[in-house]
Amino acid sequence: MDNKRSFKKLKWFVSYAEELYWLEEMALKGWKLKNIKLGILFYFEPCEPVRLLYEIDRFNLPQNPTLKDIRHKDIFIEVAQDMGWEVVAHDEGKNYYFCKPYLKGEINELYNDEESRNHRAMRYKELFRCKANVLLKILWFFSIIFFVLYLVEWVTGEIASEGGQIFVFIYIISILSLYFFMNYISEKYYLEFLRMKKTDDIAQKKIERKLIFTNNKLNKYLSEMARSGWMLEHMTAARFFFIREAAADYQYTMDSKYLTNKRSQALREDKLKTNNDWQLKSLKDAESKGWIFVCALEDRMVIYRNHLGERPRELNESKYNGRPRVVSLIGEYIIYLILCGLAGGVVGFGISYFLH
Amino acid sequence: MSDGLIKKYIPMTETTYYTLLALIQPRHGYAIMQFVSRLTEERIRLGTGTLYSMVGRLVEDSVIRIISDDNGKKTYQITEVGLNLLKKETNRLSRQLENGRDILGREESADGQQEKL
Secondary structure (H helix, E strand, C coil): CCCCCCEEEECCCCCHHHHHHHHHHHHHCCEEEEEEECCCEEEEEECCCCCEEEEEECCCCCCCCCHHHHHHHHHHHHHHHHCCCEEEEECCCCCEEEEEECCCCCCCCCCCCHHHHHHHHHHHHHHHHHHHHHHHHHHHHHHHHHHHHHHHHHHHCCCCCHHHHHHHHHHHHHHHHHHHHHHHHHHHHHHHHHHCCCCCCCCCEEEEECCCCCHHHHHHHHHHHHHCCEEEEEECCCEEEEEECCCCCCCEEEEEHHHHHHHHHHCCCCCCCCCCCHHHHHHHHHHHCCEEEEEEECCCEEEEEECCCCCCCCCCCHHHCCCCCHHHHHCCHHHHHHHHHHHHHHHHHHHHHHHC | CCHHHHHHHCCCCHHHHHHHHHCCCCECHHHHHHHHHHHCCCCCCCCHHHHHHHHHHHHHCCCEEEEEEECCEEEEEECHHHHHHHHHHHHHHHHHHHHHHHHHHHHHHHHHHHHHC
């Protein structure tokens, strides 16, 4: 341990999973967490490089805690210590950071059953949802005040300074973004805590951001990833989530409602009778042609891949492979965007018409 | 015993059942986990978070209580209420088991007779 001294590091995470993972990596390098301040300032002290496990929990809901809630923290922390977890830090967000050396075959997670894992995930979800709701109320309050002020100015004919107007605009936009951010992370943390499961090997996952519009490019990208050992697990419109597996040669293809309908038309079948449930039909078609399901993107797109070592038949005619599939990717949101744009246009036009 | 408590704890989750069994005798947190692991031959292994949220809830509902607290090492034991709940649940389970054995046993003997024919 020579030449090693305690140090602090400023780091900001929007993901508890990444934060804990980083702490575990630091321990492998010989740095143990000593304290956390403001949730972003990490204090480390030197230690033997070992695999340490870090866990995080909070014992209060954001609502006003009851006497029992506060008293029972004592029980929680004590049981945790009894089971070998050390409380290393307790930050201002009321998060407790627990730490324990990794032991193969032991219970290496704080929560090892579905039900209680779900409880913890809900605690974090609730916390940020409540914060978001308070922000929304504050936003309403200020908006109304600003609106009244604006009306007064309008009636009295005194025009507010431009600086003031810009301030109000930026202020409202900032609170609104913060509100959306809180909502976003409440959902994100919920999913993170649900999936948080320590395996005997350090989990190997990877996220890549990419916008791909055609089936050809999608196939090319995903099969290249598969050849280097990354298998698609699930995806969103612009992000691909991979897990590490043995490298293999896979082909991928996508299917959508549009393509499924096109197939039916080509076979001179009636257009899907149950118009909304194209997925069932798509799955049937794909499986009969030698594809297996990988993942689906909401109800807009399904991704398939072949059985290893087998050559599947083309799911759709090759003429569709190069065509951009913007609608399957962005879906109904494009309609919302257009509608919002229209509303903005109409209101803007109306106001300018009345003013002049 | 209040109806609310009965509704909340019966039917009981397996982990709660075994925790209450463990607390027939005074035990502290780690000892509960060990007892349950041993009794179920490692089938049920209580994780830390699972255990503390359950113990907290049980204390809150006075199903168990803290009987000693020296140097921050608390020992818990089942209360009268808890014992009643445990008996009620055991009764329920044994009736359930009876029904299961009854019907499965009948099926098996019917199968056996068909094979004989």
